[in-house]
Amino acid sequence: MGGNCSFSDEVKSCAVRMAESGVAALAGLFDLTSQRLVRYATTITRNQHDAEDAVQAALVQVARQQYRFCQVVHPWSYLLRMVRNEALVIVRRKRRWSFVANLSDLLTRKLVDEVEREESFRAVWSALRALPVEQAEVVVLKIWEEMTFAQIGDILELSAHTVASRYRYAMKKLSGKLAPSVRESVHE
């Protein structure tokens, strides 16, 4: 959680800079958060292009309401919630809830030392896309954003019990889907 707190503090200082110097400081906030926001939005929209549209719309809103954003107590949670709302709007408009089997829409990073692990990364993303969105977003917020169930509950407007329950179901499903990848990583 320490990492998440310090990240939240960094977002807070970006928000303060934006309030001071206006839209010019949005670049800093973008550089800090865009990758996290895109991967979170992608789990909701199941399409990276739509996810990027959601992120863009949310950040433009932040630029327009920079003083309000600066006054928010937890700007990182607030930003995630904004992106989630925008992503849900896009999903409702496009009705693209159906499972996208391939990952062709994703722009992926391929580092030389991670080439061998690409298969497992792809397996993770495929498994996440196979989950219901409500469960997938809990997994993303819990594991990638290192949030507690209570914090996730605040973003999703759910009780911590519900979030924990969704996480448990999601992990059970992921265990089944990712078992071969886990075995491979253990052998390595």
Next chain:
Amino acid sequence: MSNFTYDRHDCEWEGFDSIESLVSAACGYVQPTDDLRPRTLEAARASCRQRRWNSRVGSLALTIVLLAMCGFPHWGATFQGEQIARASEAIRHFDLHQQASLRTIRAGFDPSWSLFEAFFELRKKQAALFDTAM
């Protein structure tokens, strides 16, 4: 239930550790496209410009409306005041006997009838002035 309990439970769930670390390792796999940054910044700038422009136009419109609301009654009152002043001046200089004589000479009316006509006209002007002043 407190967050603390949940946080402890988060760690205590056994069997998910390997899955969690596998998922965790894939966090940096997806990257935003290169054009997202310039696209977002340009959209934000355009949006802020539009907002400033809307704000200026709104302020200007509000100022015009306020000026109109404050100014028109005064302009109206000034115009009305001038009209009343002119009318009352005309009434003040309305010479009843002169008007009666003119009517007698021009129209060939009986002098008493001309006096009645002149008096009637004077009362009409006074009534009109009274209406305007109200």
